[in-house]
Amino acid sequence: MLLLCPLMMQAQTTVKPVSGDGITTLLQRYRLNTPANVREFKRINKGKFTADGGLILGRSYKLPQTGSSNREEDEEQESRKTRKSERMSNREPLFGKRYEKINRVSDELEGACFYLVSGHGGPDPGAIGYIGKHELHEDEYAYDIILRLARNLRQRGAKVHIIIQDAKDGIRNDHYLNNSERETCMGSRIPLNQVARLQQRCDKINQLYRKDRSSYKRAVFVHVDSRGRSNQVDVFFYHALGSKTGKRLAENIRKTFEQKYDKHQPNRGFSGTVSARELYVLRKATPASVFLELGNIQNKKDQQRLIIPSNRQALADWICKGIVRDYKNR
Template identity: 70%
Template sequence: MRGMKCYVAFLLCFLIAFPLSAQKKKKNYEPLFGKKYASYGKVSNSLEGAVFYLGSGHGGPDPGCIGKYRGKELHEDEYAYDIILRLGRELLRRGAKVHFIIQDAKDGIRDQEILNNSKRETCLGKPIPLNQVERLKQRCDALNRLSRKDKSRYKRCVFVHVDSRSRGDQTDVFFYHAPGSTYGKRLAKEIQRTFRAKYDRHQPNRGFDGTVSGRDLYVLRNTIPVAVFLEVGNIQNARDQKRLVIADNRQALANWIALAIEKDYKKSKK
């Protein structure tokens, strides 16, 4: 009996010292991606040593802009989050360290056209405020705290949003960097070049008109790491909606951004 009590005491101490979440942590496994995509294979070490802070727009009590598609609502925060998860997975597959600033414990990477809205999203586990300034400050403070702990020489923030304009206004993905940010501009330009090359290859007669410009946005102005901000389309426009609702298109966005980041990282080593 005494032996049994000692064993139980030892087991309790083990569980306290090593929480269940830590015990179940697996290599090349990220629960945020959902059951289908949680496990991922490494494809290279091309981004080894790089650290990324990925933030999807809005979330929690704020769905962002809302569009209509075949009688259903499209919510900005859900599509931005899905693209961010896909991008993060591609960066991890290339050996990077990735922080997901906005998280949803239930919604992983989803392949449906209509991504149902929820208010579960948190900022690293903390409730997201409805007030815009408080919301933006919360995520900037959170990623800056992480950045101060990371020792990498190459740290980048990527923010993904969906724009809202008149229904007839079709837009290509466009990019912002902080005014005066040399490296933010360099990364934004690299993503722009990569997108243009992909469109020239896959849709040679279409062209690509996505722009790069400096803009004094709160998250660009208040983050310590170099940051870029992407608007991936007009949620009201029927053609832009295909960029959002088709899962393969969301994956293509993630793939192309990751490819551009690889190129930018190589430049940083020269």
């Protein structure tokens, strides 16, 4: 790779990307990350990208030339016009005031699109566990994990649709999450009838799926399993019957969890499994999907996985790492 000082670069040159590079991060390295330069980069390197518009390791790419002062002025003018919209695209009010600003950490999910669904919501709290006088509602904890996962994915360049939403909650760092029925399906009231409720979220996913242009589109459903109080439950990963891409996604997330358990809890072991299930949302949602059961909300040990904020963040982090693994190995 030819390395040049960005400020001294006058003639067009070529560079090779390193692992994790997207167009934005590559151009940032040479202080060329303006909208006009991104378009010029795509133009002069036409035919050298992956199907998703990503960079190919080992391939040489031409950098845009630092043109005339008029061109620089044009770029600055365009940059000013788009600055406000870019700031807005880097914020998500659903995350809450503390977390709404999204700082890009990489482009490793650039070109990917996700539909994230927390279980239950609205009039249906899902499974309920108890710690003393506190009720643990499945929908609240699943929603908090989904928000954390959504933020992780956005930070890595992905497009993310949060299907079940609460305009007030945001990401919460409390042990005991307040319960409410404010959740909507992207603004629409959630029905009480179970089939209608599930069909509503599948309809929304499928509607968005038809509009999104990404070649990598995945849905992630997060629930908290409720079984007998004495039965401790690990994380379980489900995919639609016959879905090879859904199974691969589930397996990649499971592998990540297993590695994390081996590192952080070597004596505990990990018994989470991947299997096909005839779940309504897995049958009705168009994109390849994974359905996650994140423990047993009625088991004391698994409750710690849910009520401690750092544990909820760890769950989101591990799911994200599994998704990144799947995207890179697609």
